[in-house]
Amino acid sequence: MVKEVMMTLREAMEKRHMVRKYKDEVIPQDVVKALEERIQECNQKYSLHFFLKTEDGAAFAELIDKLITKNAKNYIVLAGDEKEGVEERVGYASADIMLYAQTLGLNTWWVGASFNKEAVAKLSPEHPVYGVISIGYGETQGTPHASKEDFEVCSYEGTVPDWFKEGVEYALMAPTAYNRQSFYLKGKGNEVQFTYKEGEFQGIDSGLVKYHFEAAAGKENFHWV
The missing domain is CATH 3.40.109.10 (NADH Oxidase)
Incomplete structure (x- = not known):
């Protein structure tokens, strides 16, 4: 088993x-x-x-x-x-x-x-x-990719809740094409707006990043707008 x-x-x-x-x-x-x-x-x-x-x-x-x-x-x-x-x-x-x-x-x-x-x-x-x-089965476990800072990819109106901070932290761990991390997360209350720069693999990268954000932030804490 x-x-x-x-x-x-x-x-x-x-x-x-x-x-x-x-x-x-x-x-x-x-x-x-x-x-x-x-x-x-x-x-x-x-x-x-x-x-x-x-x-x-x-x-x-x-x-x-x-x-x-x-x-x-x-x-x-x-x-x-x-x-x-x-x-x-x-x-x-x-x-x-x-x-x-x-x-x-x-x-x-x-x-x-x-x-x-x-x-x-x-x-x-x-x-x-x-x-x-x-x-x-990898010869190694790989290494973390180079990453942007959280302030480069997000903003939140008001006091930032922990769920939003954690969502952004883990969103940055998601793989993206050429490691561009061309997304932006904007929060207010329990609403989160997601945008991704237009270009190759835009849709796929969006799905990868959204999954990571949801998994860390918790779907019960917010909804996409």
């Missing part, structure tokens, strides 16, 4: 870092099953078409040859229908799955561009692919 590493969601956010190089170790079938069940839950909840590929080097063969990554032979294909809001849902569900994987003792790397798009597209002929998540 699969054993989850004992950690809270906040601890998972703190410990999850980008990992590109993995041990040459097969993911056990019980862990694969647990991941696939979580993926299907997200697919149903967010109307997506994610799926896991194991022991398949097609997505990262070129990067392996260039020594950018190592043993990247397991990955989640992030597919979904081309509907309004799909990219944000892809990002949001991605965050959920990556943090769940962390509790299973796995490491991840969200990849939006540096993978073999042609090879992966063949695996998902009916649904567009928005990225992949490389997954496995």
Whole structure:
């Protein structure tokens, strides 16, 4: 039976870092099953078409040859229908799955561009692919990414509540494309306004950051406006 590493969601956010190089170790079938069940839950909840590929080097063969990554032979294909809001849902569900994987003792790397798009597209002929998540047992646990200061990405009208401070702190831990962290959170009372600079991966980054903010701030403490 699969054993989850004992950690809270906040601890998972703190410990999850980008990992590109993995041990040459097969993911056990019980862990694969647990991941696939979580993926299907997200697919149903967010109307997506994610799926896991194991022991398949097609997505990262070129990067392996260039020594950018190592043993990247397991990955989640992030597919979904081309509907309004799909990219944000892809990002949001991605965050959920990556943090769940962390509790299973796995490491991840969200990849939006540096993978073999042609090879992966063949695996998902009916649904567009928005990225992949490389997954496995890392040679290291990775290191925290460079981050902006909280005052650069938020403001709050009045006395700042703890839930807002914590939400911003953990939002800054979310992976974003090229580590841009181009978001801004504006709070007042129990309302939070979220904006993200227009550009590539805007929707996906928004989903990733919102998930982290919600997980730390607590959905019961605020609502998006």
